[in-house]
Amino acid sequence: MAARRKKSKEQRVKDEKKRLKVIFEELEENKRNLVVPLIEKAAFMCVELDDMQESIGMKGWTSEYKNGENQYGTKKSPEAEAYIALSKNYAAVIKQLTDLVPAAKRKASRLEALREE
Numbered sequence: 001m002a003a004r005r006k007k008s009k010e011q012r013v014k015d016e017k018k019r020l021k022v023i024f025e026e027l028e029e030n031k032r033n034l035v036v037p038l039i040e041k042a043a044f045m046c047v048e049l050d051d052m053q054e055s056i057g058m059k060g061w062t063s064e065y066k067n068g069e070n071q072y073g074t075k076k077s078p079e080a081e082a083y084i085a086l087s088k089n090y091a092a093v094i095k096q097l098t099d100l101v102p103a104a105k106r107k108a109s110r111l112e113a114l115r116e117e
Contacts, residue, residue, distance in 0.1 A: 009047055016043035023101060031100060038097050045090040052083040 007015070020039045024032060056079050063077040 009051070012047045012050075013043045016046050020097070024097075027100065035097065035100055038093055042090065042093045042097060045086055045093065049083065049086055049090060052079055052086065055079050056083060 017039055020043060024035050024039070027035060056077070059077065059079065061077060061080045062074045064072065064074050066072050
């Protein structure tokens with residue numbers, strides 16, 4: 001975590017893009033052109049989620065509020081709400097990307113491996 005923090009956000013996004021692009025380097029050019037924007041979004045979301053996760057770890061999932069004079073309570077923190085929404089979007093983008101991974105590069109799941117036996 002500390003080594004990751006030494007890098008700027010832009011550098012971490014760039015590193016994540018490189019990591020993801022390696023997976024899709026064997027795609028035909030038309031599909032690769034479609035995948036590039038998804039990779040850029042996924043890399044950005046991954047870094048943002050890491051940062052939000054760290055923030056939530058320090059501040060917690062809830063925050064206190066005061067409504068009027070006598071109404072106090074706790075609610076889900078704005079960071080937590082943003083994290084949940086972004087993680088759903090990230091999962092959707094990753095699902096789209098995984099569906100486009102060349103079959104030769106996909107690792108068979110344990111269940112698929114058992115089915116093939």
